[in-house]
Amino acid sequence: MTKLLSKDKKYKRVAYYPGCALEGTGKAYDTSTRAVGKQLGLKLDEVKNWNCCGAMEVKNIDPKIQTYLSSRVLSNAVNKNKHDVVMAPCNGCYHNLKKAEYDLENDPATKEVVDRLSTKAGHKTYEAGQAETIHALDWIKDAIGEEELSRRVKHSLKGLKVANYYGCMYTRPRHIFPEKDQGPGSESTSEPHFMDDLLATAGAVNVDFPLKTACCGGAHTLSDSDTSTKLVLNIIEAAEAAGAEVIATECPTCHSGLEMHQIRAEKVLGRKTNVVIMYFTQLLGLALGVAPRKLGIHENVSDATDLMIDKRLLWAT
Amino acid sequence: METTAEFSFDTIEARIDSVSARDSVGDVVNRSQHLISIGEQIMSAWLVAHDQEPTTETKEGFRLIALHRQGCKGDPSFNACRETCRELAYHHNLITNDPDHPDVYKRLTMAGMVAKHLCLFVGGKMQVAELGEFCCSSRPIRANGG
Known part of the structure; x- marks a missing residue:
């Protein structure tokens, strides 16, 4: 049995x-x-x-x-x-x-x-x-939970302002995710919050970010790069306007798209943005006391060094 | 506000910037309403391009949401802008319910960015034929002949 x-x-x-x-x-x-x-x-x-x-x-x-x-x-x-x-x-x-x-x-x-x-x-x-x-979000949220996670936090993210970007594939189409939208405790397809919950537990402040599930143009990158760049730039500028210092991601395609088009937007459109892009697991790892190198932060295209120093989130490996 | 021969996504994009800019003329409620109208225009452009008559009905008090529902019938990939339409309606409600709120200009800026996403997303899909087929999340689960 x-x-x-x-x-x-x-x-x-x-x-x-x-x-x-x-x-x-x-x-x-x-x-x-x-x-x-x-x-x-x-x-x-x-x-x-x-x-x-x-x-x-x-x-x-x-x-x-x-x-x-x-x-x-x-x-x-x-x-x-x-x-x-x-x-x-x-x-x-x-x-x-x-x-x-x-x-x-x-x-x-x-x-x-x-x-x-x-x-x-x-x-x-x-x-x-x-x-x-x-998903990795379900994994940490359900295997550990916020209560236990808060006990494990060694270095609080200390009010780091984060825009949580979930991208389009985490919640769509709704019918393939029958476990979502099941009331309290479950994830929402229209207003996902698992990443918000975990990072808030780690001390971050989640900004009110209206484009958290908006398309980043990932699939259009090769066929229509300019539209992708504009879509990403708009997402990044919205995050900045919302007061975010970091955009937290939970998808490698979204993450690369944001990093790549952030640079392209500056080169092609002359629009420089400063928000840093990091995986939610990197932010969570920092809060749990894992050394930055073990989280691959140095491998990101988006340079988080200044922000991490400013927030006193870098420590010896 | 309906789709006209002069409609272009570039023009719409510029208008969104102009309407949502902090120093623009006009009260915030009118400007927010203007953004909703722009959203309706974008949705209508999609429907007209697909040989459909844009509905005049409303859903949850918004024609924008009714237009979106009409637009995604038979084309699940269009659902990828569902939340964008709803965010635009939400920000409009925030602004109209409390136009004197200290964050009202920030809300208007956000509404503008949400409207711009709608413009870029729908414009992008219309610009490249069959682009909908390449949508990451919403390709029809069982496309004909797939």
Whole structure:
């Protein structure tokens, strides 16, 4: 008989799916996620022999192949790692795994393709409901919680003004996230707050930021760079106008887009902005007393050094 | 305020800057209403480009929200600006309910930035054919022939 565990226990040890971005442009997100997990005593077992989730590229050509690719990740987590919770910190991966879950549950044609390809590839077919996909925000929020987190804070973020930017894929489309919008304690798709909650616990002041789920133009970067730059510039300027010193991110695509287009906006449009862009795991790690280098802060394009010195958040490694 | 032959997203963008600038002429409530009208124009432009007659109905007291709902029918990727429309309506309510609030100009600036996002997002989607298909979050779950 399967023993039902509460989320705080269930999420203490999870299968970790970093995805491609966290091995490349989002390396600092991977580094800081692992460091925060270690500091909090949470265990991450990387999914064995994982593959690309299908991202946007495959999804745009053939959504069913994308679902298969995501289902293989879930299958490996269940059958090779023996886990029933998969944590994906990248919004794109998280979204695609959730979408795969939804499609396998609701679309027989997709299920047929996934069954066929899984057999052909020689691995067990993932069946809907075998695993639960969560984001890094769910992981920390539910495995640790604000009360415990506040006890673990060693260096408060001391009123650091933060605009929390969730991007578009963390909450949309709503029907693939059935656990959200379930009342108190659950995440909201229209007004997400998990990152706000965690960083406030670490001492940050969350500014009122109206573009927290606005599109950053990430998918348009190559086809229409100017629109992407303007979308990002507007997000960054809105964060500054709201009084933010830092934009906290929880997606490697959003993060790279913000960093890249912040520079491009200055070069192409002559609009310089000063807000610093950091992963929420880096901010949380600082608050937990993890050394900045272990959080990959030096790997960010956006230079946080002056702000961290000003806020006395840098200390010896 | 309906879509006209002179409609262009560049013009709209400039108008948003002008309306939401702190030193602009006109009281904040009128200027906020102007931003709502601009939002309606943007939504209407999307609908007209998709051979639809923009609704005159309101939803939750706002034609803007009704227009958005109309725009995303059959095109889930358009849902990605749902919160933007709602934020614009929210800021309009903040401004009109308390026009003497010490933060009223900050609120107007924010409303302008929200309107600008709407303009850039919808303009971007319309500028590049099929750009909706590349939306990160909202590609139809089971697109025809997918």
